Amino acid sequence: MREPILLTPGPLTTTLKTKTAMLSDWGSWDAAFNELTASVCADLLAIAHAQEDHVCVPLQGSGTFAVEAAIGTLLPRTGKLLVLVNGAYGKRMARAVEVMGRQVAILEFAENAPVDAAAVARRLAQEPAITHVGVIHCETSTGVLNPLADIARVVAAQGKRLIIDAMSSFGALDIDARELQFDALVASSNKCLEGVPGMGIIIARRAALVESLGNSHSLSMDLHDQYVYMQKTGQWRFTPPTHVVAALRAALDQYHAEGGQPGRLARYQANYQMLVTGLARLGLTPFLARDDQAPIIVTFHAPEHPDYDFRALYEAVRERGFVLYPGKLTEVETFRVGCIGAINEAEIGQAVAAIGEGLNQLGWL
Numbered sequence: 001m002r003e004p005i006l007l008t009p010g011p012l013t014t015t016l017k018t019k020t021a022m023l024s025d026w027g028s029w030d031a032a033f034n035e036l037t038a039s040v041c042a043d044l045l046a047i048a049h050a051q052e053d054h055v056c057v058p059l060q061g062s063g064t065f066a067v068e069a070a071i072g073t074l075l076p077r078t079g080k081l082l083v084l085v086n087g088a089y090g091k092r093m094a095r096a097v098e099v100m101g102r103q104v105a106i107l108e109f110a111e112n113a114p115v116d117a118a119a120v121a122r123r124l125a126q127e128p129a130i131t132h133v134g135v136i137h138c139e140t141s142t143g144v145l146n147p148l149a150d151i152a153r154v155v156a157a158q159g160k161r162l163i164i165d166a167m168s169s170f171g172a173l174d175i176d177a178r179e180l181q182f183d184a185l186v187a188s189s190n191k192c193l194e195g196v197p198g199m200g201i202i203i204a205r206r207a208a209l210v211e212s213l214g215n216s217h218s219l220s221m222d223l224h225d226q227y228v229y230m231q232k233t234g235q236w237r238f239t240p241p242t243h244v245v246a247a248l249r250a251a252l253d254q255y256h257a258e259g260g261q262p263g264r265l266a267r268y269q270a271n272y273q274m275l276v277t278g279l280a281r282l283g284l285t286p287f288l289a290r291d292d293q294a295p296i297i298v299t300f301h302a303p304e305h306p307d308y309d310f311r312a313l314y315e316a317v318r319e320r321g322f323v324l325y326p327g328k329l330t331e332v333e334t335f336r337v338g339c340i341g342a343i344n345e346a347e348i349g350q351a352v353a354a355i356g357e358g359l360n361q362l363g364w365l
């Protein structure tokens with residue numbers, strides 16, 4: 001029996017190579033482990049073309065920990081973050097700022113459309129107290145792709161700083177620090193890099209990080225301290241997720257072998273194409289307009305049947321070896337299918353067949 005394939009946006013299906021990279025134990029003081037960390041960080045900076053002016057700070061924990069740490073470290077206590085919200089992850093970012101007791105403003109957009117950069121420019125002009133802007137690159141709650149370059153331009157033009165949650169896009173979509181101005185870009189080990197969960201990644205502008213001494217309200221989430229300590233010792237402060245780092249090293253080797261970002265994107269685009277055309281044959285249509293959609297995760301309208309229930313569909317498809325993801329919208333009944341992970345068109349084709357059989361069994365086709 002094959003393990004179930006995760007059609008979820010992380011944790012996701014990883015390769016056997018990545019999984020077997022976790023079969024050794026590493027001492028956190030060991031030079032070999034420090035080299036592993038350094039090589040992973042060097043690769044991550046190179047993926048973002050950020051070797052000149054930026055540094056990579058890894059952090060233990062899931063992606064949300066890294067977002068919270070980036071804000072807590074880079075937003076001064078007297079600063080104000082404008083969060084651009086068109087889905088659940090934007091709301092979560094704003095909530096993190098509230099919880100740490102700093103000033104937050106929210107600019108909300110419809111969930112079925114990208115953030116409008118012109119509206120951001122107007123808001124920044126109206127509210128000079130805003131010092132930073134937070135944006136979600138690919139809003140995973142629907143799969144909508146926000147216009148990062150346009151937003152970064154508007155933010156820089158008004159002299160503000162940008163914090164990007166690129167959790168579900170980093171590694172697959174092109175992000176080039178030579179062209180894009182930002183203070184922090186946040187990602188994690190377990191999405192498009194196809195590692196296992198447990199490590200957050202912050203690519204921070206060096207000058208902004210150096211300035212951030214004393215901003216953090218938290219000991220364990222202080223990226224300035226994490227960075228300074230790592231520079232000095234080569235080590236993480238506090239217990240590192242050793243197996244996760246080793247798995248990410250293996251995942252990055254495979255990433256390069258696949259042709260890096262363009263190669264990864266091409267496979268995800270093929271997965272996306274296969275998924276959307278396959279499910280269209282079953283009468284299932286995407287929630288978003290094609291042009292607004294990233295090839296990362298697709299939200300589909302649920303089948304129009306009075307008895308529709310996601311749990312039942314989930315179980316029917318799970319029995320056939322595939323794991324779906326629930327929708328995250330309150331107004332419309334939807335479910336989501338990820339295009340990312342160590343899967344290709346063949347597995348997506350099988351997943352489409354499994355969804356078809358599941359719907360048939362439930363009498364919803």
Ligand SMILES: *Cc1c(COP(=O)(O)O)cnc(C)c1O
Nearest residue numbers: 062063064089138140165167168
């Ligand atoms: C996955 C994800 C996160 C982090 O979620 P965790 O559950 O903490 O890993 C944050 N932002 C976006 C856009 C994501 O897709």
